[in-house]
Amino acid sequence: MLKYTLRRVLGMIPMLFLVSVVVFFLAKAMPGDSLSGEIDPTNTNPEYIAEMREKLGYNDPVYVQYYRWVTDFMSGDFGKSTRYKMPVADLIGEKLPNTIFLALTSLLITYVLAFAMGMYSGRKPYTLGDNLIAGFNYAGIAIPSFVAGVFAVYFFAFKLNWFPFAGSVDIEIDKGTIEYWMSRIHHVMLPAFVLGMFSTASYTQFLRNDLIENSRKDFVRTALAKGTPMGKIYNVHILRNSIIPLVTFLGFDIAALVGGAIITEKIFTYPGIGLLFLDSVNNRDYPTVMAITMMLSAMVLIGNLIADILYGIVDPRIRLG
Amino acid sequence: MKRKSMLWLFAMILVLSAFLAACGGGGSDDASESDSGESKDGEKATEEQSGEPQQGGTLTYGLDATPEGLYNWAFYGIATDAEIIEFFDEGLIEYDENLQPIPNLAEWETEDNQHFTFKFKEGVKWHNGEELTVNDWVFALETIAHPDYDGPRYANVETIEGAPAFRAGEADSISGLKVVDDYTIEVTFDEPRLNNLTNIWSYPMSQKEFEGIEVADMSGSEQVRTKPVGLGPFKVENIVPGESIELVKNEDYWNGEVNLDKIIIRVIDNTATVGALQNGDIDMISLQPVSAPDVEKLDNVEVVTAPGLSYYYVGFKLGKFDNASKTITEELPKYQDVNLRKAMAHAINREEWIDAFFFGYGKPVNKPVPTAHWIAADDSEVNVYEYDPEKAKQLLDEAGFVDTNDDGFREDPNGEEFVVKFSHYATGNPTFESRSQAIAQYWEEVGLKSEVEMVEVNLYYDMVEKDDPSIETFFGGWGTGTDPDPSALWKADQLWNYPRYDNPEADALLEQALSVEEVGDDQEKRAQVYAEWQKKVTEDVPMIFIAELDEIMGVGEKVGGFSMDVSGYNNPAEWYLKQ
Numbered sequence: 001m002l003k004y005t006l007r008r009v010l011g012m013i014p015m016l017f018l019v020s021v022v023v024f025f026l027a028k029a030m031p032g033d034s035l036s037g038e039i040d041p042t043n044t045n046p047e048y049i050a051e052m053r054e055k056l057g058y059n060d061p062v063y064v065q066y067y068r069w070v071t072d073f074m075s076g077d078f079g080k081s082t083r084y085k086m087p088v089a090d091l092i093g094e095k096l097p098n099t100i101f102l103a104l105t106s107l108l109i110t111y112v113l114a115f116a117m118g119m120y121s122g123r124k125p126y127t128l129g130d131n132l133i134a135g136f137n138y139a140g141i142a143i144p145s146f147v148a149g150v151f152a153v154y155f156f157a158f159k160l161n162w163f164p165f166a167g168s169v170d171i172e173i174d175k176g177t178i179e180y181w182m183s184r185i186h187h188v189m190l191p192a193f194v195l196g197m198f199s200t201a202s203y204t205q206f207l208r209n210d211l212i213e214n215s216r217k218d219f220v221r222t223a224l225a226k227g228t229p230m231g232k233i234y235n236v237h238i239l240r241n242s243i244i245p246l247v248t249f250l251g252f253d254i255a256a257l258v259g260g261a262i263i264t265e266k267i268f269t270y271p272g273i274g275l276l277f278l279d280s281v282n283n284r285d286y287p288t289v290m291a292i293t294m295m296l297s298a299m300v301l302i303g304n305l306i307a308d309i310l311y312g313i314v315d316p317r318i319r320l321g
Numbered sequence: 322m323k324r325k326s327m328l329w330l331f332a333m334i335l336v337l338s339a340f341l342a343a344c345g346g347g348g349s350d351d352a353s354e355s356d357s358g359e360s361k362d363g364e365k366a367t368e369e370q371s372g373e374p375q376q377g378g379t380l381t382y383g384l385d386a387t388p389e390g391l392y393n394w395a396f397y398g399i400a401t402d403a404e405i406i407e408f409f410d411e412g413l414i415e416y417d418e419n420l421q422p423i424p425n426l427a428e429w430e431t432e433d434n435q436h437f438t439f440k441f442k443e444g445v446k447w448h449n450g451e452e453l454t455v456n457d458w459v460f461a462l463e464t465i466a467h468p469d470y471d472g473p474r475y476a477n478v479e480t481i482e483g484a485p486a487f488r489a490g491e492a493d494s495i496s497g498l499k500v501v502d503d504y505t506i507e508v509t510f511d512e513p514r515l516n517n518l519t520n521i522w523s524y525p526m527s528q529k530e531f532e533g534i535e536v537a538d539m540s541g542s543e544q545v546r547t548k549p550v551g552l553g554p555f556k557v558e559n560i561v562p563g564e565s566i567e568l569v570k571n572e573d574y575w576n577g578e579v580n581l582d583k584i585i586i587r588v589i590d591n592t593a594t595v596g597a598l599q600n601g602d603i604d605m606i607s608l609q610p611v612s613a614p615d616v617e618k619l620d621n622v623e624v625v626t627a628p629g630l631s632y633y634y635v636g637f638k639l640g641k642f643d644n645a646s647k648t649i650t651e652e653l654p655k656y657q658d659v660n661l662r663k664a665m666a667h668a669i670n671r672e673e674w675i676d677a678f679f680f681g682y683g684k685p686v687n688k689p690v691p692t693a694h695w696i697a698a699d700d701s702e703v704n705v706y707e708y709d710p711e712k713a714k715q716l717l718d719e720a721g722f723v724d725t726n727d728d729g730f731r732e733d734p735n736g737e738e739f740v741v742k743f744s745h746y747a748t749g750n751p752t753f754e755s756r757s758q759a760i761a762q763y764w765e766e767v768g769l770k771s772e773v774e775m776v777e778v779n780l781y782y783d784m785v786e787k788d789d790p791s792i793e794t795f796f797g798g799w800g801t802g803t804d805p806d807p808s809a810l811w812k813a814d815q816l817w818n819y820p821r822y823d824n825p826e827a828d829a830l831l832e833q834a835l836s837v838e839e840v841g842d843d844q845e846k847r848a849q850v851y852a853e854w855q856k857k858v859t860e861d862v863p864m865i866f867i868a869e870l871d872e873i874m875g876v877g878e879k880v881g882g883f884s885m886d887v888s889g890y891n892n893p894a895e896w897y898l899k900q
Contacts, residue, residue: 031783
């Protein structure tokens, strides 16, 4: 297991290198740079723009720029954001906790809901409850998150006033108090639910189908014949088998949540990595775009690794050399 | 079994669609119920004469764009950040409703427009308790002129005598700045100019606050980003980056009593603007034209407008510019015929276009200066191109653009196919494509075949600036500041003269307007020269001037004491909440 993990970790290095090449050249291929776009003549002049381009090294050959970026990146210097004028590492550090908080909440909501609904549907397939859940799930899969987000804001924030419509915390509350954390949880619930809706739906259906399939297997009949109570069969024998595919999703989720939060964060004006990424792309803030993309790529690789390791833990049969 | 579940699915879809329909209906019901409380006459819309301003309360101010977090006049880059700085910091000079400079923190005297003496108010305190002195201003100017400075403001310091030498590292200080005492300073410019005063950087920076911070590190420092200090009516109490800012009343404000206890600035997504105003989650926000009609329908919010300082145009590429030699090197033949350009101007129905795409929050503009600016010529003094398709057709006929092969479109005087290529920038905004199609449509109606090309916005301005051959006619917008001088956008030796307009007579007028010998302090004469220049430009039609837009604010009914004019809104210290 350890050897396998190590091998996978080593294998990530060339992958990351390739990703860095793609990320860099794609970023540079975007038309314009952080100094182009609509110009406000009352606020700047051509000399300043030319000077800044020179200073930022945009006039150097592309491979020189790439080499500079990669060597800095390796030594932990992610560069300085051209728009925010602060180190990218600090910028990401400022937003990352918000995104992680959102992702974890969303994950929690997803798993709780998916387990509850999936177990119910799986045990009582083709009943009224199962069909209701299926209806909810299909809606969840069919409605894109940006539509769901806007409607959620309209209903739950403006009409019903249950949740705040934007932001991550009420600024007037002192940091560190219990109210502060309550306020943060209050703010994160709605975006987390919208973010988790799609995966809740697919997990529920996945779990349901797996439960139904497993309940028809021979070992269930055997257990039943031996007189094992139905509840125990489901909770111990079947669930354990059905959980395997779900657990492996966890690894992919880590990356998907951070990346998938882009739209949701925008709609709820939730200041996390997604919102930062969107703004940076629009502003051609290369250092920020590249650092975030590299981070997301690394997380996908790590997520895959975790998924594979979890496989081994949950199901000893697939443990690899 | 299977059929049953399909039925259920169908039922769920029905339920869901009923649900969606219900909410759509609810929204429009709310909207049509009331259309009282709206007012479009601007200037003094919320000025209610009844009662004294009340003290206390927390006002929530909305922003529909994310600030970058550079909360210092010397370092900010985008308008959103400036909107925030307005609340807690102010400059030496203010501008009145005619955009004339008036003393704020300092008064000035000058006899020759080259040597100025500034006298600062005594006893004005920074939020950190330090007193404002002229040294804070010198500090700001030297920061901006420093070689490591990474903001765009050097042009506002450059004209001070000795600033270029300081920037090149040849001098330890700027020789044109002479501190007389803590409240008096003499400033010498490199030459006399009429706009020296409006051009100079007029925002001091607290020297004490930035002590020990290298210029290169300033824009990333907490003094700029999270704990800024200023001289304004409110103090920054707390900042949640990218999301909200808490401002509290400055008890020691130098310019009268501050009414509000607190202002909370919240960043919201523009899809939430209308709902947030309706629910009172925000009390004020600057509106996009597209959401203003919905806000007008709310009965608890007033829409206040004031004339803006920017205009939209359709430009013609008339030449090519060489940035190294700063000259227009080549004339492009396609649109050289002035009658063609005039005809294309007459073809556009600007009123209809503005109503369709800006919901009436703007008006046609007839000259390269927004009407609200004091140098703007009267419409009777310039050539106005009203919507007149018949005249357009006549002009085209005279110019030799006639349909020779009966394809329904005109050919050029040589009988070749003539296609107008119109470029417009593309962002996420879906109206851009339709508004540029609309303009092309107007041209087609007078018989000019037209094509629209949408170009991604960052690339677009690069192409316009570099005179890319694919740009022939192009849509654009310019803003003008308080300084009336339009040279940077219009003279033949300027990179940002995008049409490559080259008329030596017009350039001579621009120079004359700034010359101390010929015009001196006579504002009327200066306005006169600019009017002549505007007439020249409108005769030559290097651009079709399309529209000037209003500044629009949504203001909740609880807010009092707010007013807005062309120079911006009044001092937030005067705002109050009605209880």
